[in-house]
Amino acid sequence: MHGDASSVFHLHPLKRCNLRCLHCYSNSSPQATELLSPQLARTVMAQAARWGYRALAVSGGEPMLYPALASLLHYGADLGMSTSVVTNGLLCRTRKDLATLRHADTVTVSIDGLVAQHDHMRQRTGAYEGAANAVRRLADADACVWVACGVTTANVDDIEQLAANAACWGARGIAFHLVEPAGRAAALPREALLNDDARLLLYATVALLGALLQAAIDIRLDLIHRDTILRCPALIHASPPPPDALPAQAVPVLVMDTDGKLVPVCHGFHDRFALGYAGSHADLQSLWNAFALTTLPGITALAIRALDELRRPAAPQVINPGDWLAGQSHRDVPLFWQPHPARASAPAGFRPPQ
Template sequence: MHPGPGGAPTLHLHPTRRCNLACGHCYSSSSPYAADRLEPALALGAIRQAAQWGYRRLAISGGEPLLYPWLGELVDTAAGFGMQSGVVTNGLLTGRPGVLDILKRCDSVAVSIDGLHAAHDALRGRPGALSGALAALDSMVDAGIPTSVVCGVSRFNVDEVEHVAAMARAHGASMLQLHVVASSGRARDNLGAQLLDERGLQELYMTARLLACLYHETMQVHVDLVHRDVIAALPGLVYGAPVEHAALRSPAEVLGMLVVEPDGNVNPVCFGFGAEYGLGRIGSGGLARLWSPWVTRGYVRLTALGRQLWEQARRHEGARLLNPSDALNQASHTSRVVLEQIGLAKREEVV
C-alpha cells in the first residue's frame, strides 16, 4: 500500500500519548493526562529493526512528540540507519531549550493548523494556539528547517482551507497536507455531525486541485483522497492484490506502513487499526518476533479486507472519494463476519 506522498516504506512511531493539548478532533485521544509511553529501548529497537527490514522513513507523531524525552535519540538513530525522519507537532513547545536543535536534525517538520484563529483555537481548546503555531513555523523557517502544514478538515473549518493555504505559504511552509478528519478517537464523540459528507469530500478535492495549481511554484498541496476508480484500477492501494510469497519478502515490501503505538501495539496501515489485524505488542523480542506469525495469518486477513474494499470500488459502491487508510481502518472494526466466513477470526487460532 502506498504509504503517503513520499512513497517510501514508512515506520510510523507514536512514542507517547501525552500531549500539552486535548484537541477535539484528536484521532488518538491524546491529552495532558494520557500516560501511555514507549520505553526508549523498545522505540529505538523498533527503528533499528525497521531499517534492517527496508523501511526508509521514520514518521513521529503522538501525542505531542516534543514531550517525549528521547525524541533526539529517535531522530539520530534513524539517521544512522539512513532513514529520513519527519515529526508532526502542534508547535507550541518549539521554544523550549534544545527543541530547535533536535528539529534541525529532522528531514521535515509538520505543524498542525486547523483553520483561522477562532476555529483552530476552539479545536485545540487553547486561546492563542494558532498564534503559537505560526510563531513556531516562523522560528523553524528562520532556522532552515524544512516545514509543512497539516490541516485536519471537517465541516467545522472546510470553508477556511484556502485561507489556511495562504497562511501556510506566507509563513514559509513548503507543503500543505489536507487530511479529512475521520470518525476515530475524540473526533468520533465531538465532531460526528461535523465530518465531511460526500459533497464535502468532492468540494475539498476540487479545492485542493485548484490550490495545487495556484501554488505549484512555491508550495506543494496534497489531499489524502483517492477516487474509487483509482482503487478499482490499483488494488494494491488497499492491499487488495496479495503479494506472491509474502513470507519470503521483506516486511517493507509487504507493508508500506508499519505503525507502533504508545502502548507497544504494532499495526498495519494506521493508528488504531482493528485488533484482528494487528501484529501484536512489542516486548523484549522487539519487532522481529512478531513478523513471521503475522505474515502467515494476519496478512491473509488484511488482504481479504482489502479485496472487500476493492470489490466495492470496482462495483462503484460507497463514496466516490475516500482516504484508503481511513476506509480500511473503518472496515477493520466492522468486518468480524467476513473474517469468520473465511475462517480467519483470531478466536479460531491455536496459540
C-alpha cells in the first residue's frame, strides 16, 4: 500500500453512546439510533486503503456498542491498516470486552481531568474510576493503551496529575486536545474554553511536562505554533497537492460519518466541502475524482485565507490546524469558488443503510 504513514481514515459507525457528555462533538447519547451498516463501512474502508490511507481510527458514539466492531478491526488489519479505537472505557469490564478491544493496535480511553471534573463532564458518578480501571485492565493485558484528555478551563489544572496517574496505570501515552465549541460543546459557557493566552500557557506546560515525564509516558498536544505552520503551509492544506497525488496525500485525514458522509480534514468540517455520501454512489473513485476537480481547490483557497489570518499580529500563537481550518470553513467561502451542488446535502430521498 502506498501513502503517507500519517494518513488516517476516521470511521464513526454509530452515534449511540452509554453517556451523554457535555462536550461531545458528535452529539452522541443513549437515545441516538443512527447506525452505519458494516457492509458499507467495509466497502469504504477498502477504497480508503486503495487511496493510500494507512490507519483506521474508530470512534463514535461509543464503539463498544457497535456489534461489528471486532470484524471491522480485523478487516482493517487485513487491508494493511493500523487500527485504533477511542472509548470511554466504561464498557471494558469483562474478558470478552478486553478481547474485542485487543483486536485494535491502539486503544485510547478518554479521561477529561481528575475525578470531579471528569465525572461532571461525563454526567456520570464513577465515570473516572471506570475509565481508570479500563486503562489498568488494558495495560495488564499488554494492550497499547493511551489516555486522551479534552482540556477546558475547569480541568486544565488537572493535567499534570492526570499524566502521572496515566503513567502509573500503565498507559503508553496521553494526548491532550482542546475542547472546541462544536456539537454539544457549543452549549458550554464561553469561559469554559481556553482563550489564546491560556492555550499558549498550555502549550508551554505540556512541553515541560513531556520533558519531565519522558521516561515514564509519551505526552502529546494537538496544538502547533503558528510559526511552524507559516513555514509549512501544507499543514493546513494551504498549498495544492501534486497532480498525481493519492487521495491520502492530498487529504491526509478523511472522516466517514454515521450517515455515510465523507468529510475531509476533520469531523465538523463544513458539509459544502464534503466528498458526498458513500451510500448513494456505487463508484467511490468517481466520487473522489469529482471532489478533486471541483472541491479540493476550494479547500486550498480557504486554507490560503486561513494562512493570511495567521499572519496577522492578533492571530493566536498556537492552534490546532484541523480545528482552525474547520472554523474557517464555517465562516468563509472564497468568492471565486462555488461548491458542487451535491456537496451541501444528501441526495433527495437518500437514507443511510442500516
